[in-house]
Amino acid sequence: MRHAVRLAVTTGLATLLAGSAGAVPAAAAGTWKDRATAAYRSLQEHLYVDPLYQENYPKQPADNPYSYLWPYREAVTAALSLHEAPGDSPVSRRDLAARFAGFDAYFSGTPGSAGYQSYVVPPLGTGGDLFYDDNAIVGLEFVRGYHATGDSRLIPHAVDALKAVERGWDNDPSRPCPGGEKWVESANNSFRAANVTGLGAQLAAHLYLIRHQRADLDFARRLFGWNQRCLRQSAGLYWNDISYDGVVNETLWTYNSGAMIASATLLYRATHDRSYLREAVAAARGALDYWTTGDRLYQQPAIFNAYLLNDLLLLSSEAPDARYRAVFERYAARLWSENRDAATGLFHFQASGGGAPDPANVPAQTLEQSAVVQIFAALAWSPRDHWRIA
Template identity: 35%
Template structure:
């Protein structure tokens, strides 16, 4: 059943049409080439590593004829191009490269190229519209919509808005369209165990409601609230945040993964779930001024860092999850600095570089000789690039 919500005129203006993207054009490798001309001694250790990791991403995964990425390298069959979730992380990794001092502007064309290519996943034929899990025809066969996939894209659009001089109204409008889709995904059946929450996907084979489909949704809504002061976004964000706090918060102070319609809770504690709840808490503090939300974020950060450090649990989870975790830690540090946040991030980056980076190719091989995934390479680029940012830039992260 479709859900309909009244909206004030301010919101109607925000979600009104997008600027045309047809004139953006396709990027070339020029930005990477220009970036390489900057002397290495002018860059920090992490900026140099990010530049090298990004060059490897473009060399082994990127197709300049289509602007699409491979899902893995080497490609071993199946769909020729990546699903939208890996693409979103490569897109945000490119944005993080554009934030690097000294060389960031050299990636401007690459950022525009990512957003042009992203539209090949957009399905305007559904109500509400959103990004399919795979490329739409003619490039691909489309696919089910996942609410978390769409939320990552929305957060990417919001980061693009923050990183654009004067802001990017079209990016905010697309983020608002995606938020409408997320609200549509709210479970309205009060008879369900753990009633409420945004479902993970529209696919018929899953009825899970996840931390990862609610906490990033709250982040999207809170960014939109801070931009518009429209209470619609704040009210829904609080509902999503409180659903996670009520049903997914474990006795150890960290967050479980999801619950199904039989009431079974999947209790894995992934780092990105902790990160998105940290980020949502920080944003709620900024939106409302209430100290309790900052206290939640600080408490989750301390417990997550201790949990991941114990027996090096970091390496039991993928880099793509840690990139999201660390991005949100840096947002917390912008409001309430603590040396442990960056220290943990540097330790993970240095250990990953020493243990898993193939110095011949610049690719990160976390699984030995198995194919390198777009998600893992993008995750490490994000981590390295964020470590190269100035602390004053952290509020631009999403």
């Protein structure tokens, strides 16, 4: 149930747009900042439950008192993304500190299985499974927080998350396409997944650039190489997973495209090997060619598209291309016009996580409301800050 959105069937958005590289026009950036602010205020009004968030608004009968870790992480990302957009912000440094402190509610220090669990641990909750992709994205958020604030106390938390991800590497040489990252720390796990493998590579590369430990770089390369070798469908597109018996799940998601674009960009920074940058550019081109065909981008979960946008903007800090922003401005404008409830300021999507609201009146979610804040805020960021956006 926690990851039900990942089971949805994909289809996606619009036409590739061209433009000239350069600074974001002030009026356009201001518009997106205003929209991000409005969406954030609605998030706080309807979904914030001090000190965390609830899953849905209105709250559903089966909901827990608090959200799972994944939505909470995205609410933190929304706050940081809006805080870092130029101009006055409704998110203070004190707010940010409180959001990052909230991650402690999900952390278990149990020896041998330490890491961020999927649900709040005692005393606020009962805890939950440890998902390796959750730990990768939480680690990435601590890295983003460090770059935004310069607070080195955030880095040990990112390292804790990376240690959990490292346990997810599959060491069984008898598997088809040996290696790769398992999804969940459980004897019931039966596959290796593109998402955690790409996101883990992104986190390890970031930490190498911060603490210069060769093991981080080696791990990032190993993860990146496995996705390229075992799950790459074509430039910029990655199948979702491969089972222990070799069956490939050929579902495509935008965030799998994004994680590998970001990983290649960071590996280029770490090694100065231009083949990584060429791979990132080719992946971005391939991803956009696919996701802007028909309605594919719009039908993807907004949270996955938020990842892809940030990852493309990260790449643009090394190889500028105005298409990245142009495509997502069009997508974001559609979200504002088709998915927003003007009465509440909340954004509603199909039960699958993408597209316009369905007749069943699916509740607004912390996960997707946070995604919209992230997308609008990213479009307001100054290009000079894109080097640390993902």
